[in-house]
Amino acid sequence: xxxxxxxxxxxxxxxxxxxxxxxxxxxxxxxxxxxxxxxxxxxxxxxxxxxxxxxxxxxxxxxxxxxxxxxxxxxxxxxxxxxxxxxxxxxxxxxxxxxxxxxxxxxxxxxxxxxxxxxxxxxxxx
Amino acid sequence: xxxxxxxxxxxxxxxxxxxxxxxxxxxxxxxxxxxxxxxxxxxxxxxxxxxxxxxxxxxxxxxxxxxxxxxxxxxxxxxxxxxxxxxxxxxxxxxxxxxxxxxxxxxxxxxxxxxxxxxxxxxxxxxxxxxxxxxxxxxxxxxxxxxxxxxxxxxxxxxxxxxxxxxxxxxxxxxxxxxxxxxxxxxxxxxxxxxxxxxxxxxxxxxxxxxxxxxxxxxxxxxxxxxxxxxxxxxxxxxxxxxxxxxxxxxxxxxxxxxxxxxxxxxxxxxxxxxxxxxxxxxxxxxxxxxxxxxxxxxxxxxxxxxxxxxxxxxxxxxxxxxxxxxxxxxxxxxxxxxxxxxxxxxxxxxxxxxxxxxxx
Numbered sequence: 001x002x003x004x005x006x007x008x009x010x011x012x013x014x015x016x017x018x019x020x021x022x023x024x025x026x027x028x029x030x031x032x033x034x035x036x037x038x039x040x041x042x043x044x045x046x047x048x049x050x051x052x053x054x055x056x057x058x059x060x061x062x063x064x065x066x067x068x069x070x071x072x073x074x075x076x077x078x079x080x081x082x083x084x085x086x087x088x089x090x091x092x093x094x095x096x097x098x099x100x101x102x103x104x105x106x107x108x109x110x111x112x113x114x115x116x117x118x119x120x121x122x123x124x125x126x
Numbered sequence: 127x128x129x130x131x132x133x134x135x136x137x138x139x140x141x142x143x144x145x146x147x148x149x150x151x152x153x154x155x156x157x158x159x160x161x162x163x164x165x166x167x168x169x170x171x172x173x174x175x176x177x178x179x180x181x182x183x184x185x186x187x188x189x190x191x192x193x194x195x196x197x198x199x200x201x202x203x204x205x206x207x208x209x210x211x212x213x214x215x216x217x218x219x220x221x222x223x224x225x226x227x228x229x230x231x232x233x234x235x236x237x238x239x240x241x242x243x244x245x246x247x248x249x250x251x252x253x254x255x256x257x258x259x260x261x262x263x264x265x266x267x268x269x270x271x272x273x274x275x276x277x278x279x280x281x282x283x284x285x286x287x288x289x290x291x292x293x294x295x296x297x298x299x300x301x302x303x304x305x306x307x308x309x310x311x312x313x314x315x316x317x318x319x320x321x322x323x324x325x326x327x328x329x330x331x332x333x334x335x336x337x338x339x340x341x342x343x344x345x346x347x348x349x350x351x352x353x354x355x356x357x358x359x360x361x362x363x364x365x366x367x368x369x370x371x372x373x374x375x376x377x378x379x380x381x382x383x384x385x386x387x388x389x390x391x392x393x394x395x396x397x398x399x400x401x402x403x404x405x406x407x408x409x410x411x412x413x414x415x416x417x418x419x420x421x422x423x424x425x426x427x428x429x430x431x432x433x434x435x436x437x438x439x440x441x442x443x444x445x446x447x448x449x450x451x452x453x454x455x456x457x458x459x460x461x462x463x464x465x466x467x468x469x470x471x472x473x474x475x476x477x478x479x480x481x482x483x484x485x486x487x
Contacts, residue, residue: 016330019413019425020313020452048311048427048452071316101320102328 016104017125020046022069022076030094030112030121042078042123055080055092062092074098076108090115096123143189143227145297146325148217154226156186156214165193165203167476172231174212188214188228190239194347194473199242206238244467250438253402256355261399262436264351264360272468273348273365274442280462282340282418282446283307295326296420307422314423314453321421330415334477336370338391339417339430340446343464348472360397360404365472374406384409389426391415406432417448425452433461440466 017024022044031037044053044067051069055062062082069076080092096110105124112121143150158174170193175183190196206212210233216226231238254267266272279294283306290306291299298304304319321328331337337345345366352361358377364370372392382394387410397406408430411417417424431447445461448454 016333016335016414018330018416018423020423021317023413023425046313046425046452048425069313071313074316101317102324 020051021074021098021101021106022046022051022067025126026108026123027126028107028121028123030114030119032117032119036119040121040123055082069098074101076110082114084115094121096121143217143229144326145293145295146327146329147219147225148227149220150217152218154214154216154218156188156212156216156226158186158212158214160206160208160210160212161185162208163203163206167194167478168192170196170203172206172212172228174214184224186214186224186226188212188216188226188231190228190231191241192346194475195241196239197473199240201239206233212238250440253436253438256353258355259399261404262402263353264404264434264436264442265353270468271471272466273350273470273472274464275348275467276344276346277463277465279419280344281420282344282422282448282460284309284458285460292420294419296418297326298322298420307420308448308458309455311453311455317423318421321416321423326421329421331477334368335415336368336391337364337366338393338411338415339424339428340432340444340448340460341416341418342366342370342372342392343444343462344419347475348467349464350472363472365475368477369475374404376404381407382409384427384429389413393428393430402435402437404434406430406434408432423453424448424450427452440468442466 023046024044026042026044028040029037030040041056042053043057044051051067053064053067055064060083062080065079065081067076067078074097076096076098078092078094082090082092084090092112092114094110094112096108098106098108100106107125108123110121112119156174156176158176160172161175162173164171170190172188172190174186174188176186177183213232214226214228215230216228219225228239253262255262281292281296283290290303293299298307301319301322304310304315304322307318310318342362342364343349345364347365349365350363352363354361355376358375360374360376362372362374370392372395374395374397376397379396381396387394389410389412391412391414393408394410395406395408397404409428411424411426411428413424413426416422417428427450429449431449433445435443437443442464443461444464445459447457447459449457
C-alpha cells in the first residue's frame with residue numbers, strides 16, 4: 001500500500017502544468033493573524049479570453065466575480081462573494097503576486113479583505 | 127555546403143552545454159589526473175583530481191558531451207583511463223559545484239572528445255514509394271535501414287520571422303525579437319520571455335518529460351517512421367526524449383475532437399495523404415510539456431496540423447501549423463527540414479533524470 005502511495009505521489013509530482021500560469025487548483029489559507037486561518041481552495045480556468053474560477057467548491061462555494069492577472073507585474077486581483085460563518089453574504093477583495101512562475105507549485109501571496117476583516121493569504125498550485 | 131552542414135551539426139551537438147547550467151562568460155583551466163568516468167545519458171562526465179594554488183586536491187566533474195554523439199565520433203568510456211593526465215579548458219557551472227563543460231580536453235598531444243561532422247548530403251535520388259498507392263515512403267525501403275535527423279538546430283518560429291536569431295536551445299539572441307517568433311497572447315508572451323530570461327531552467331525535459339508536438343522533430347537523436355498500411359497506422363519512433371513513440375491513424379477515421387480524448391504528451395493524431403504529403407491533424411495535448419525548444423507555451427486547446435513531405439530520398443520537409451486560441455492570437459506556421467541517415471539505426475537514448483546530480487558535488 002505504501003509502495004502504491006509512493007508511486008501515485010511520484011506520478012502526481014511529475015505532472016507539471018506549463019500552460020496558462022493561473023490554470024489549475026490552488027490551495028492555501030487566509031487570515032487576520034498567523035494563528036487565525038481559514039482554508040482556501042480556488043479552481044481556476046482560462047478560456048482564452050478570461051480567467052474564471054470557483055472559490056471553495058462545494059455546497060458553500062463562493063462566487064468569483066472576477067480574477068485579473070496583470071502579466072507585466074504578475075499581480076493577481078480577485079473579487080468574490082462568499083458567506084460568513086453566520087451565512088451572511090460577504091464581499092472578498094484580494095490582491096497578490098504570482099511567484100515562482102516556473103515551478104509546478106507556484107504561489108500567490110498577498111492581502112485579503114473579507115467584509116471588514118483584513119489579512120493576508122497564500123495559495124499554492126496543487 | 128559541406129562546411130555549412132558540418133558547422134550546423136556541431137552546433138546541434140553543442141546543445142549539451144546548456145546555458146542554464148554553464149556560464150559561458152567565464153572560463154576555467156584545469157590540469158589533473160582522471161579518477162572516474164561516468165558514461166551516462168544524457169551527459170558523459172570525466173572526473174579529475176586537481177591541485178589548487180594552496181596545494182589542496184579537489185575533485186572536479188568535467189562534462190564532455192552526450193554519449194551518443196561522442197560514440198558516433200568513435201569516442202567511448204575507454205578513450206581515457208584512470209590516472210591519465212588531462213588538460214581541460216572549459217566553462218564553469220553557474221552554481222558553486224566543481225563542474226565544468228569541457229570545451230577542450232587533451233591528454234598530452236592527443237585531443238579528446240572532439241566531434242566529427244557527418245558527410246555532406248549525398249546526391250539526391252527520388253524518394254522510394256509504396257507500390258500499391260505511389261505514396262512516398264516515410265521509412266526505409268525494403269532492404270534498407272536508416273532514420274531521419276534534423277539538420278542544424280531547427281527552431282519553431284513563424285515562417286515570416288526567419289531573421290530571428292536563436293541558439294541551439296531556442297534562446298533568442300535578442301529578447302526584443304519575441305514578438306517575431308509567434309503571435310502570442312499577452313500572457314503567453316510574458317511566460318515565453320520569463321522562460322527565456324531564466325535560460326530555460328524549468329524545461330520539463332530536464333525532468334525527462336517527453337518532447338511532444340513539433341519538439342519531437344527537433345531532438346538531436348533522430349526519428350523513425352514505421353508505416354503499417356495494412357492496419358492503417360504510422361508509428362513515429364523517437365531517438366531523443368525517452369525512446370517514446372507516437373501513433374498516427376491513417377485508416378480513414380475522422381479527425382479527433384479535443385473534448386473526446388484524454389490529453390496526453392503526443393495528442394491524438396489522424397493522418398491522410400494529400401498528393402505526396404502526409405497531413406496529420408492532432409489534438410488532445412496535455413499542458414505538462416514544452417512543445418518546442420525555447421519555451422513556447424501552449425494550452426490544452428492546442429491543435430496541430432503537420433505536413434510531412436519526402437521530397438527526395440534524403441530530404442523530409444516538416445511543416446506545422448499551430449492553432450491554440452488560448453495562447454496565440456491566430457494560427458501560425460513554421461517548419462524545417464530533416465535528412466535521411468542511411469545505413470544507421472537510431473540508438474538507445476534514455477533520459478536519466480538528474481543522473482549527474484548523484485555524482486557531481
